[in-house]
Amino acid sequence: MTNEFGERAGPLLARITHLEMLSPPAHRVQMPMGPRLAVFRVRDMPPSFYRYLYREIGKAHHWMxxxxxPDEHLSDIINAETAEIHVLYVDGCPAGFFELDFSSLPSQTEIIYFGLTPHYQGRGLSKFFLSEAIFAAWSHNPxxxxxxxxxxxxxxxxxxxxxxxxxxxxxSQEEVEPWL
Structure with a gap:
């Protein structure tokens, strides 16, 4: 990222809010009516597909x-037995994903990433898709x-x-390198 003089800008300061849920919700959020939606758990995900979703969703927010x-290391992480990735499709197009980390079971499960691509934001899908992530996480009884x-x-x-x-x-706070 550069400033108005074309010089490389420094890191961004992010204030992080850490949140927890101590019991599962009573009900799932219903799937919105309208577009055809599908949520699939992805197994043996290629790093290139993960990178596509990660970039489309995370670039604006400077995910890091x-x-x-490297591809081999990324593949090991996203395809580990302690990881689970689900992709939301809207009318056949990938629209978002969430990534769960079960490595700290039984004490906790973490939603590592959750997001929608910019094209599908603001369409009333987030609440439904987050509900899917929450129930997928609680299915492992953390x-x-x-x-x-x-x-x-x-x-x-x-x-x-x-x-x-x-x-x-x-x-907490963290310095984040801007995504150019």
Whole structure:
């Protein structure tokens, strides 16, 4: 990222909100009517497809955890037995994904990533898709479910997570390299 003089800008400061859910919700959010929707758990995901979704969703928010991983390392992470990735399709097009981490079971499951591509944001899909992520996570019977958001994410993310039953339990800050 460059400033108005064409010089490379420094890191961004993100305030992170750490949230938890201590019991599963009573009900799933119903699938919205209108477009044809499908949610598939992806097995043996190619790194190129993961990178496509990660870039389309995460670039605007400067996601960084998986940005620089070599393909072999990325494949090991996303296809591990302790990971689960689900992709939302709208009328046949990939529209979003969530990634779950079960490596800390039985104490917790973490929603590592959750998001929709820009084309499908603002269409009333987030609440339904987050509900799918929550129920997929709770199906492994953790003691708690955690998710994190920060000030670089969508300004509506924190509100959505709280409406769905997550409660903030900690805050932190992190420097994030801008995604050019």
């Amino acid at each position: 955890l998986r940005r620089e991983d 003691e708690r479910l955690v998710i994190h958001t920060n000030t670089l994410d969508s300004p509506r993310a924190l509100q959505l997570y709280q409406r769905m039953g997550f409660i903030p339990f900690a805050w």
